[in-house]
Amino acid sequence: MIALSLAEIAAVVGGQTHDIPDPSVQVTGQVVRDSREVEPGSLFVAFAGERVDGHDFAAAVVEAGAVAVLASRPVGVPAIVVDDVQRALGALARHVVQKLGATLVALTGSAGKTSTKDLIAQVLQHKAPTVYTPGSLNNEIGLPLTALSATEETRFLVLEMGARGIGHIRYLTELTPPRIGLVINVGTAHIGEFGGREQIAQAKGELVEALPSEADGGTAILNADDPLVRAMAVRTKAKVIFFGESGEADVRAENVRLTDRGQPAFRLHTPSGASDVTMRLYGEHHVSNALAAAAVAHELGMSADEIATALSEAGSLSRWRMEVTERPDGVTIVNDAYNANPESMRAALRALAAMGTASRAKGGRTWAVLGKMAELGDEALAEHDAVGRLAVRLNVGKLVAVGGREASWLQLGAYNEGSWGEESVHVSDAQAAVDLLRSELRPGDVVLVKASRSVGLESVAQALLATGAEGEVSAR
Structure with missing residues (x-):
């Protein structure tokens, strides 16, 4: 964080200082x-959670070097005491962002937020020091903590914004007002909580409504290929830039293809020129993510060649998102188990199918180890059934559906689409999936592991990678 005195922080958050001998002492750490x-x-923020109360660690953090604690009650060590710690944290973030003067880029969407945020950050880092949301810390606590990690050298601040209801994004934009707002897509993630895609679009569009006008430098970057996102253009006074594969997009891709390893390549077109991109990431869905990042970079003055070079060098910064690892025995594990919704599940299956081209040449097969997609409400049965059917249509070698009722719907969808015999199987839990795969995998196989975060299927990928490290693999 930029250096601030405890007295200044107390004034910003409306707090009272307790046990602070010298209010002029500065917070210089994170x-x-x-x-x-x-x-x-450091400044330690004490939240009282259901299982752990941060106030209980006050003495320990001061002993470890913290200057003070932001708390809701006196804790016997230097502290700034406020009525609401979360709101105080947000107020401090807003103060620091305004004082910093960096360009703030905010993005939201139903699927691909984190991957797109990681691409934007890596591209902008070619131009100037950039701070970005780590992982998916995109809520009312994670977002201000990210903003507060910026320093005097920071020129770009890239913040991912999540929402679980109307008004959530509006609140986040009040904490960290963006100059550039990007909406990637409107899908079915959390549709059970929102009630429908139109409600999701209403919530996501709060981002572009919060932007400054075009005269004041505001820019909305919208997906031309998504009708619900494209329609948001009328909800903002900011300049509008469209990205996508549509011919009407300002930043678009042509000649999109996948390499034999499943990595996307395309010709990038921006208003300033065109250049070729071959990505290190896996799956055609990353083309749209890359175009979104390119639109942001173009708005911030980067040339098409600079953008293409940065996109071609970019990798995955966040764990368990299409992490591709080849074991010493030749089995490839694709760990995409961080989360799942219908859109990301379909994208991952298509990426697996593309990777299967190379695996079949080596005598390998494709495996989709899939689990529940959460928060789909009344759409859950139809969406799980559709994913199971898609696995068959994409000629995935074997579907392993893991878990309870939703997994059985995945397997049933595959069966009804034409998967007979042992092409699809339903197992009870992650350990059963590991046991099956350990007995069946052979060199050249590619295994995709994906489900909603609550399922914890990353344990399957981790177990399979550990198996490969031990040299255990079936010879069949």
Whole structure:
């Protein structure tokens, strides 16, 4: 964080200082909520959770070097006491962002937010120091903590914004007002909570409504290929830039294809020129993510060649998102188990099918180890059935559906689409999936592992990678 005195922080958040001998002492380190992340000069934010109360760690964090604690009650060590710690954290983030003067880029969408955010950050880092949301810390706590990690050298601040209801994104934009707002897509993620795609679009569009006018430098970047996103153009006074494969897009892709390893390649067109891109990421869905990143970079003054070079060099920054690892025995594990919704599940299956081209040449097969997609409400049965059917249509070698009722719907969809014999199977849990795969995998096979975060299927990928490291593999 930029250096601020405890007196200034107390004034910003409307707090009272307790046990602070010298209010002019500055916070020079990071603002953290995890006591393990405290370093000399830190400000520790004490949240009272259901299982752990951060106030209980107050003495320990000060001993570890924290300057003070942002708390809801006196804790016997230097503290700034407020009525609402979360709101105080947000107020501090807004103050720092305004004082910093960096260009703030915010993005939202139903699927691909984190991958797109990672691409934007890597592209902009070619131009100037950039701070971005780590992982998926995109809520009312993670977002201000990210903003507060910016320093005097930061020129670009890239913030992912999530929403589980109307008004959530509006609140986040009040904490960290963006100049550039990007909406990637409107899908079915969390549709059970929102009630429909139109409600999701209403919530996501709060981002472009919060942007400054075009005269004041505001820019909305919208997906021309998504009708619900394209329609958001009328909800903003900001300049509008469209991206996509549509011919009407300002930033678009032509000659899109996948390499034999499943990595996308295309000709990037921007208003400033065109250049070729071959990505290191896997799956055609990353083309849209790359175009979104390219539109942001173009708006911030980068040339088509600079953008293409940066996109071609970019990798995955966040774990368990299409992490591709080839074991010493020749089996490839694709760990995409961080989360899942119908759109991302279909994209991952298509990427697996593309990777299967190379695997079949080596005598390998494709495996889709899939679990529940959460928060789909009344759409759950139809969406799980559709994913199971798609696996068959894409000629995935074997579907392993893991878990309870939703997994049985996946397997049933595959069966009804024409998967007979042992082409699809339903197993009870992650360990059963691991046991099956350990007995069946052979060199050249490619295994996709994907489900909603609550299922915890990353344990399957981790177990299979550990198996490969031990040299255990079926010879059949």
